[in-house]
Every structure is written in structure tokens, then in C-alpha cells.
Amino acid sequence: KAGVTQTPRYLIKTRGQQVTLSCSPISGHRSVSWYQQTPGQGLQFLFEYFSETQRNKGNFPGRFSGRQFSNSRSEMNVSTLELGDSALYLCASSPGPAQAIQETQYFGPGTRLLVL
Amino acid sequence: AQSVSQHNHHVILSEAASLELGCNYSYGGTVNLFWYVQYPGQHLQLLLKYFSGDPLVKGIKGFEAEFIKSKFSFNLRKPSVQWSDTAEYFCAVRAAGNKLTFGGGTRVLVKP
Numbered sequence: 001k002a003g004v005t006q007t008p009r010y011l012i013k014t015r016g017q018q019v020t021l022s023c024s025p026i027s028g029h030r031s032v033s034w035y036q037q038t039p040g041q042g043l044q045f046l047f048e049y050f051s052e053t054q055r056n057k058g059n060f061p062g063r064f065s066g067r068q069f070s071n072s073r074s075e076m077n078v079s080t081l082e083l084g085d086s087a088l089y090l091c092a093s094s095p096g097p098a099q100a101i102q103e104t105q106y107f108g109p110g111t112r113l114l115v116l
Numbered sequence: 117a118q119s120v121s122q123h124n125h126h127v128i129l130s131e132a133a134s135l136e137l138g139c140n141y142s143y144g145g146t147v148n149l150f151w152y153v154q155y156p157g158q159h160l161q162l163l164l165k166y167f168s169g170d171p172l173v174k175g176i177k178g179f180e181a182e183f184i185k186s187k188f189s190f191n192l193r194k195p196s197v198q199w200s201d202t203a204e205y206f207c208a209v210r211a212a213g214n215k216l217t218f219g220g221g222t223r224v225l226v227k228p
Binding site for chain 2: 033042043045048056058090092098099100102103104105106107108109110
């Protein structure tokens with residue numbers, strides 16, 4: 001089975017712009033979670049989608065949003081980019097809801113976003 | 117809220133040395149426990165996981181971890197490291213119904 005794929009792998013944007021990141025989960029997985037990884041804050045949970053519904057959200061401003069399509073692919077959008085949004089954005093998929101007991105998340109390679 | 121702490125931020129050791137990375141969490145109920153590894157330039161990979169049963173869990177690449185419920189700990193061990201074990205290691209915990217929470221990570225450098 002192919003793993004979790006994320007596109008693009010690298011992105012450079014300027015402050016104030018918006019960006020859309022894409023994630024394709026492992027075939028058959030219905031849950032997609034997004035994380036932000038930075039040297040200072042580590043891995044922080046953004047949100048999770050299961051069956052096209054957002055099930056859980058982390059403590060990020062409303063500029064961060066996402067959605068999931070019927071084929072389980074997910075997109076994450078960040079509007080009005082700030083310098084502090086520079087990070088590695090990771091997507092993870094699991095067969096069932098990510099918060100369910102005994103679910104395992106599998107991670108993609110990430111999209112590295114640099115905001116200038 | 118659940119939290120996860122990894123005691124060592126950086127570990128440097130020589131090949132063939134033994135490795136033990138500490139992980140403690142704060143949640144009293146049923147938890148799922150994970151160790152992930154991120155090799156340089158690569159994505160997060162699952163090393164091992166504990167859901168229930170035998171508290172000594174064996175994972176890939178010779179790693180094992182022991183769940184000690186009374187100490188809220190899930191320490192990772194490897195008896196003899198190789199240069200290729202140079203990576204960042206993350207402990208993660210999930211209580212039922214909650215999001216996966218990661219520790220801050222431990223960077224391990226194995227000198228050849």
C-alpha cells in the first residue's frame with residue numbers, strides 16, 4: 001500500500017498570502033489529522049477529519065482551516081500568513097477516528113512552509 | 117489536559133552503547149502509548165505502540181519499550197545502538213476520545 005502523500009513538499013510564501021496544502025491518506029483510511037511541527041513548539045495538533053466531518057480541533061486561530069473530501073483526501077488552508085506560520089505541516093491518517101482507542105496514525109513526509 | 121514529557125532533549129552516545137529514553141505522561145485512565153522516530157530528512161515512522169496486555173513491547177529495528185502504569189512511564193530502550201539510529205524520537209500518548217499528544221522529542225546522535 002502506498003503511504004500518506006502530501007503535496008507540495010516545499011512552499012515559499014510571503015506574509016499576508018494564503019496557502020493550501022493537500023494530503024492523500026493511505027488507501028482505506030478515513031481519518032486525516034493535521035499537525036504543525038516547529039523547533040520551538042514541537043508537534044502540535046491542528047485538527048482531525050473523519051468521514052468529511054471535523055471531529056476535533058487544536059488551539060490554532062481561525063486562519064487555519066481544513067476540509068475533507070468524499071475520497072478521504074484532505075486539504076488544509078492557512079489565510080493571511082504570518083512569519084510564525086513557517087513550519088513543517090504533517091498529515092497523518094488512520095483507518096478509523098483518530099481519537100478512538102487502539103487507532104494508529106501513520107504520517108506523511110510533510111509540507112515545509114516558509115513564510116517570508 | 118493530558119501532557120507528555122521527555123526528559124532528555126539531546127543524547128549523544130557511541131555505537132554499541134545502550135540507549136534509554138524516558139517518557140512520562142499525565143493521565144490516570146486508559147491510554148494508548150506510541151514511540152515515533154524521525155530520521156534526518158524523513159517522515160515520522162512508528163517504532164512501536166502499546167494498547168494493552170504485556171507491558172514490554174517490542175518494535176522495529178531492535179527497539180523495545182516498557183509501560184509502567186504506576187509510574188505513568190513508557191521508556192524506550194535499545195541494547196546496542198548503531199550510527200543509523202541517529203534520529204529524533206517522539207513519545208506520544210492518547211487517552212480515549214482525546215487527540216494524540218506528543219512529547220517534545222529527544223534528538224539522539226550516535227557517534228560512529
